Amino acid sequence: MKLVTNSGAQRLIDLVKLWLEPGKRADLVSSCLSLFAYSEVMAEVSKLDRVQMLLPPTSSDLGLLGTSADRSARGTLQMRWLAARCAQWLEEKVELRRAAGAVPQGALIVRDLLGQPQHAVLGSFSFSTDGLGITPGNPLSLIQASETPADSMFLSQWFDTQWRALPPSQTEKGILLQTLRKLAAPHSPVEIYALILLHLFR
Secondary structure, three states, rough: OOEEOOOOOOHHHHHHHOOOOOOOOEEEEOEOOOHHHHHHHHHHHHHHHHHEEEEEEOOOOOOOOOOHHHOOOOOOOOHHHHHHHEEEEEEEEHEEEOOOOOOOOEEEEEEEEOEEEEEEEEEOOOOOOOOOOOOOOOOOOOOEEOOOOOHHHHHHHHHHHHHOOOOOOOOHHHHHHHHHHHHOOOOOOOHHHHHHHHHOOO
16 A cells, blocks of 8 residues: 555545546545535546445535635536536436445545456545645545555455445435535526525624
8 A cells, every 4th residue: 555645746636537447437435525526527437337435424514515625616606517417427327325424534446347446545535625635635634545456455345345234225315416406406696696695694
């Protein structure tokens, strides 16, 4: 295993873009699901054959609209479009399961079409812009990437154990899709103005 500093020339986003080739499969464990992180890998993940995604319970805040570090990204006013694209990707490519409790670390395993693990990463990261190294994150975060097939196999076995322990549920996926479609839905200027006033003066 090698350490990934997630800054400079060792950003996780750069590794991920190299690994996510057309036709591959991916397993993802994350505490959040940022639309702005999705936008950075949208082209790559849309070409994957299948994704198994493990997220925190439905009651958790997934940080769909990012953090304070994503203020400039929110200023591009692409959230509705990104939400619609993300919903389409989830519906077509992703099998979703929810953890029973908090997700303390992130994991990503990339497999070939036969399901054999080829690359893996585990540590203090998430599917967010800071988690992928796009915006500044916590310098104390410890992230490890596989260097050998044995490393990838070890992490894939850990993921498979977690995945099998959780029951499949279309309801969980439906709730997330509903949230994304609500974000993607058009709103009248009057409604938006009223919400701005409510946010400013409540």
